[in-house]
Amino acid sequence: MKITSICCIGAGYVGGPTMAIIAQKCPHIKVTVVDLNEERIAAWNDPDVNNIPIFEPGLSDMVGEARGRNLFFTTEVEKGIDEAQMIFISVNTPTKTYGLGKGMAADLKYIELCARQIASVAKDNKIVVEKSTLPVRTAEAVKNILDNTGNGVQFQILSNPEFLAEGTAVEDLLNPDRVLIGGNDAQAIESLVEIYANWVSRDKILTTNLWSSELSKLTANAFLAQRVSSINALSEVCEKTGADVNEVARAIGMDSRIGSKFLKASVGFGGSCFQKDILNLVYIAKSYGLDEVADYWEQVVIMNDHQKRRFAHKIVQTLYNTVSGKKIAFLGWAFKKDTNDTRESAAIDVADYLLLEQAKVAVFDPKVGEKQVRYDLAYSATNELSNIDKNVTVYQDPYEACKGSHAIAVLTEWDEFKNYDWKRIFDSMHKPAFVFDGRNILDAKKMKEIGFVFSSVGSAY
Template sequence: MNICIIGTGYVGLPSGACFAELGNNVICVDIDGKKINELNNGKITLYEEGLEEIFLRNLENKKLKFTTSIKEGLKNADLILIAVGTPPHPLTKEADLKYIYAAVRDIAKNLDHYAVIATKSTVPVGTGDEIEKILLQENPKAQFDVISLPEFLREGFAVYDFFNPDRIVVGLNSQKPKKVIEELYAPFKNKSQILFVNRRSSETIKYASNAFLAIKIHYINEMADFCEKTGADILEVAKGMGLDNRIGNRFLNPGPGYGGSCFPKDTQAMAFMGKKNDVNLSLIDSAIKGNEERKDKIAQKILSYIDDLKNDQVAILGLAFKDGTDDCRESPAVEIVSKLLKEGVKIHAYDPKAMELAKSILKDQIKYAKDAYEAIKDSSLLVILTEWKEFRELDLNQISSLMKHKKILDFRNLLDKEKALEAGFVYSGVGR
């Protein structure tokens, strides 16, 4: 199948490489000429576990191509995937669809054959209807079907999730595009359920799913606070909860709050849609408020562990919003660091993959280390904010010899609490 993907970000690029890996001819379009040149020259522009190998293989065998020309991208395309950003509006926090509609207008001007046009981006309910209107206004003779094809790829696990989907959701208002989608996902026929629903239901499923998971994260963080006050252990509580099949064990890891490119903006967009339709979405509103307050609370806890603000240095491990990705958008770690900087805290930080993106946000306000131990050296407090595997494997004896004061705040519960205490550290995790 010939596939055109508009957008080469954290949705478009992994999707493009993985669809090419299935044998499709994929061409990705982006207006950023510098990025397109880098991609065509074999330089991958974001980090995802396992992505680079697939990207390079399919670039070499010419199954995967990149261009700035929408006309070139649409030529012979059976399927057009729109995967551009839908950032929150700065005032209302609703999803800003200017990039979606700009892409749609470009498609309309250059579409000269029948194609299925799918929104991969997360878009508000009714966006598919508006896309149809724009296409017909710009090109009354255009032949197309607009469908909703939400992505459920977790950052850090996008490649794995692509090839091992929980479900494939397709929103359509006519049966004609169904054959194209069945051909596209034929390799997953016996592996995953393909759920065909109406387009507005599909658009809602993505928001409803992300909002529910955000609520689940907020809930386990509240339970962690309760455990700290009562002497219970959140790790034991979460394990006991997770064994209930109705609840499940995923997203029951307490920490500094949810972040990234999806949960913050999608919960805000869902809350806006609730108000717009006069529906009280109180659980989502509570999760949004609680998630913001959590970062303030963690920053205050860190400050309380600093003895000498003028001279003590704090080692921060983790800047990406989660492990497995370099994405720092809405990263709790970066937001917490920013709050600490306003209080005059001296910070030496390290992240295995997110250093360059973090630098673009934090600039030269902090020191950047080449590895975890360099960040820890001469620090009076160690703070873990992202759950990278290598942080779990830190040598406590080596840390002890490097630190000025032996204090650890582990906001991901990565280290062995008993071993840390035995090694003489003042240790505090989350909900323990």
């Protein structure tokens, strides 16, 4: 099947950027992104392309070039499904918060709803592509739903997991390490291969069976998160022994068998993938009775939670064992730089802990607004809403956020933080003025020369 029309269900962090790149690189293909969230679709269609709902370096330019030509955003889900030859499912698959598998298993209700809607609307043969991160053998359930519609339509299911790092998603899409396509039908696989081959070398397009493709996504994120938790575990050892975790990471990172990526010690990893995918892997292992395997991978998440608690506790301990009534400025709320995504951000957990200690939390992030900060705390935190409303202030200016504070916590590695007038900030703070660098991005020597009581992750000094 020569593909000329694509529909993507889901206009989020995966669907939006992926479809923008496909549309930009394949002007002969009509790409329609559908979503029931009217506010999100309106933002994607904003005349000022800089106001699209997802911030990724370079994404607004891609959307601006293709939107209205062959890239369209709409809430008309059924029309998009009906007109497409190939349908990407790119909806959220959060960790279940109820029932069997609560806290570990992926919640597939949105995937099932998509499958049932496709089945009810489709009048001709379709290729359905799993883009969301899914447990192994989800494709089997999707195909069972699609094949039992009774309307004679034939469906082919492919798995095409994303390997995007937020903050570099456009570059990851333009120059991927690999594109993974899993399926059982050679013609359907080739249809998707031909789309990517418009800009990706065929030797980087890897084809597998469905189950290998689904499991590879979970495994990749688990391995990366494991490295982060491993270096964070050692950061605590470094602080006790006088070693410097950055020097340790540099030394072992030069070993070609290990490599330097994901060896940056920090307050902990966040984002929509790592924790969710590891817990999903843990649940799968437990469901097969592989308890030792489950325990091994679960420890990665346990270590990450420990690192966030340890960072928050260090702030309280250093500030004379009380932060009650003290203003603590948070620089950064997004889970990493160059994105406005806050899902599972370490800042949320650190703020939650400090709010329980009655701290006054002042937040500044260059891409995250007050509405999102308050939503994150209300949804994820253990504090009463009244405590959040009373003790959290979100600022539009970093210097105002830091003014009158007792301490500053760097929670996101935004590059601009390195270039602030730190002498001006020091002069505006209560003394002694504390800085807790949770991302190890500031120059410790310079900060101490200014007069700060400075603390970073993985260093005793």
